[in-house]
Amino acid sequence: MMQLIWNGLIVGSFYSLVALGYSMVYGIIKLLNFAHGDIYMLGAFVGFLVLSSFGGIPAAMSIPALLVILLLAMVVTGLIGVAIERVAYRPLRSSPRLAVLITAIGVSFTLEYGIRQLFGPNPRAFPVRLSSESFDVLGMRVSLSQLVLVVVAAVLMFVLAHIVERTREGRAMRAIALDPQAAHLMGVNVNRVIATVFFIGSALAGAAGVMAGAYYGSIDFLMGFVIGLKAFTAAVIGGIGNLYGAMLGGLLLGLLESFGAAWLGGEWRDVFSFAILIVILTFKPTGLLGARVVERM
Amino acid sequence: MSWLEVKDADVYYGRVHALRELSFDVEEGEIVCLLGNNGAGKSTTMNMLSGLVRPRAGVVRWDGTDLTTAKPWDIVSRGLIHVPEGRRIFSTMTVHDNLLLGGYTVKDQRAIAERVELAYSLMPRLAERRKQQGGTLSGGEQQMLAIGRAIVAGPRLLLLDEPSMGLAPLVVKQVMEIIAEVNRQGTTVLLVEQNARAALRIAHRAYVVETGRVTLQGPAAELAQDSRVVDAYLGA
Ligand SMILES: Nc1ncnc2c1ncn2[C@@H]1O[C@H](COP(=O)(O)OP(=O)(O)OP(=O)(O)O)[C@@H](O)[C@H]1O
Ligand SMILES: [Mg+2]
Numbered sequence: 195m196m197q198l199i200w201n202g203l204i205v206g207s208f209y210s211l212v213a214l215g216y217s218m219v220y221g222i223i224k225l226l227n228f229a230h231g232d233i234y235m236l237g238a239f240v241g242f243l244v245l246s247s248f249g250g251i252p253a254a255m256s257i258p259a260l261l262v263i264l265l266l267a268m269v270v271t272g273l274i275g276v277a278i279e280r281v282a283y284r285p286l287r288s289s290p291r292l293a294v295l296i297t298a299i300g301v302s303f304t305l306e307y308g309i310r311q312l313f314g315p316n317p318r319a320f321p322v323r324l325s326s327e328s329f330d331v332l333g334m335r336v337s338l339s340q341l342v343l344v345v346v347a348a349v350l351m352f353v354l355a356h357i358v359e360r361t362r363e364g365r366a367m368r369a370i371a372l373d374p375q376a377a378h379l380m381g382v383n384v385n386r387v388i389a390t391v392f393f394i395g396s397a398l399a400g401a402a403g404v405m406a407g408a409y410y411g412s413i414d415f416l417m418g419f420v421i422g423l424k425a426f427t428a429a430v431i432g433g434i435g436n437l438y439g440a441m442l443g444g445l446l447l448g449l450l451e452s453f454g455a456a457w458l459g460g461e462w463r464d465v466f467s468f469a470i471l472i473v474i475l476t477f478k479p480t481g482l483l484g485a486r487v488v489e490r491m
Numbered sequence: 492m493s494w495l496e497v498k499d500a501d502v503y504y505g506r507v508h509a510l511r512e513l514s515f516d517v518e519e520g521e522i523v524c525l526l527g528n529n530g531a532g533k534s535t536t537m538n539m540l541s542g543l544v545r546p547r548a549g550v551v552r553w554d555g556t557d558l559t560t561a562k563p564w565d566i567v568s569r570g571l572i573h574v575p576e577g578r579r580i581f582s583t584m585t586v587h588d589n590l591l592l593g594g595y596t597v598k599d600q601r602a603i604a605e606r607v608e609l610a611y612s613l614m615p616r617l618a619e620r621r622k623q624q625g626g627t628l629s630g631g632e633q634q635m636l637a638i639g640r641a642i643v644a645g646p647r648l649l650l651l652d653e654p655s656m657g658l659a660p661l662v663v664k665q666v667m668e669i670i671a672e673v674n675r676q677g678t679t680v681l682l683v684e685q686n687a688r689a690a691l692r693i694a695h696r697a698y699v700v701e702t703g704r705v706t707l708q709g710p711a712a713e714l715a716q717d718s719r720v721v722d723a724y725l726g727a
Binding site: 362366368372380382 | 573640
């Protein structure tokens with residue numbers, strides 16, 4: 195039982211990291227960024243490239259090496275996110291929503307099949323073996339590397355929440371989400387803040403990609419597709435545009451999958467978790483933490 | 492040359508010619524009012540000053556800055572603050588966060604803190620509601636919050652677009668008193684109003700704008716007696 199929770203939390207924290215970027219971008223420019231899952235894939239490939247160019251990493255060094263690569267991948271994917279926004283989305287900012295949505299789908303295919311051309315269609319082994327040194331806590335088998343993954347994810351989310359809620363840039367992000375023109379009148383450089391949001395969101399997805407590569411041990415050009423859909427689901431279940439909602443939605447989805455797989459078998463995992471999510475949406479169409487807004491009419 | 496100088500400004504929205512060789516000026520320390528009917532071009536004038544729309548032709552200069560080319564955030568950080576029509580409060584952010592956003596371009600944290608306190612002392616209603624979401628305030632309180640947000644930005648020239656819109660007469664009076672007080676503390680004010688009676692009471696000078704042009708101008712007290720103004724804007 196505790197083991198199921200632990201496994202669910204690990205996978206759930208990947209979902210949460212990806213869902214955060216989905217939700218932030220939607221919150222600020224109302225764009226469903228379908229290419230967001232592919233940023234996660236790019237993160238994994240950046241990690242793969244860096245690790246392969248070093249040759250093998252001794253198991254004892256795997257955790258510090260992973261952290262360095264994580265940072266590197268975050269910077270690279272963050273910059274890719276900024277570039278995508280600049281080239282593909284900003285010129286369409288005032289176009290009909292559908293046009294931008296199609297652009298996002300186009301960006302997604304471009305990234306997926308671009309990587310396929312470069313790295314081939316077959317899965318690649320992620321060249322770092324996490325040490326499987328583990329210990330028992332509260333009846334769970336926890337490996338040191340798993341613990342590191344979960345702690346890193348938690349730290350990233352904490353830092354993000356701090357930025358959005360307590361800093362001047364974070365206030366500007368929330369203001370643009372509500373009324374870009376009024377934010378403009380406060381002297382906010384709206385384009386720059388939107389670029390910052392793309393950087394942060396993409397860096398979080400890139401981080402999740404590296405972590406997932408290390409956790410699952412293999413990566414491929416389509417790995418972002420399903421997680422993109424799941425992260426989107428997590429963001430909606432939590433209440434899209436709401437940070438804590440995205441975190442909660444991701445963890446919830448991870449837990450449901452973990453329990454579903456254990457109780458009903460792996461093939462039933464997605465049926466179980468999505469059935470429950472549908473039920474949740476039936477009762478709370480705006481998501482668990484969505485629309486907690488007091489609005490005067 | 493005047494402190495704020497607008498000369499022969501032309502603004503188009505596509506083919507709509509919204510401002511036609513509009514000219515007026517404002518001196519430091521004044522309250523100047525723009526009167527005019529719906530669609531006359533008052534908000535367009537304000538948007539042109541704050542850099543939201545650009546004139547196709549004409550001169551727009553303020554205190555040495557060419558407002559036709561300056562970046563909107565530079566305009567704000569130099570102290571030209573625009574309180575837009577309809578207030579545009581950040582509805583799900585708290586009153587306090589709304590005020591802090593006013594200080595977005597201000598680097599000096601102490602200055603921000605002092606001005607937030609100044610806003611609260613001018614408008615104690617806001618202080619009582621500092622943790623409440625902006626969107627839950629009454630219309631009058633939202634207008635005060637919009638003015639407070641501008642105060643935190645440290646305005647030298649404050650543009651107010653129809654601050655009395657939709658407010659009860661007593662609240663209009665309060666808002667006008669706050670504006671007059673902000674002016675006494677050293678801020679120049681350019682005020683757009685439909686409520687000519689209330690505006691002319693606090694303004695020093697006024698301009699009447701019709702279809703994008705200035706058609707009348709003069710000291711507020713004189714315009715308040717002018718039969719053309721009385722007939723068109725002050726009712727019978
Ligand atoms: N974004 C826009 N696109 C096209 N035309 C516009 C736009 N904004 C304003 N106009 C036109 O420009 C003219 C001036 O509008 P403006 O909003 O400046 O008037 P106003 O004096 O502020 O009116 P009101 O008292 O109703 O607020 C109007 O004819 C209006 O239809
Ligand atoms: Mg107007």
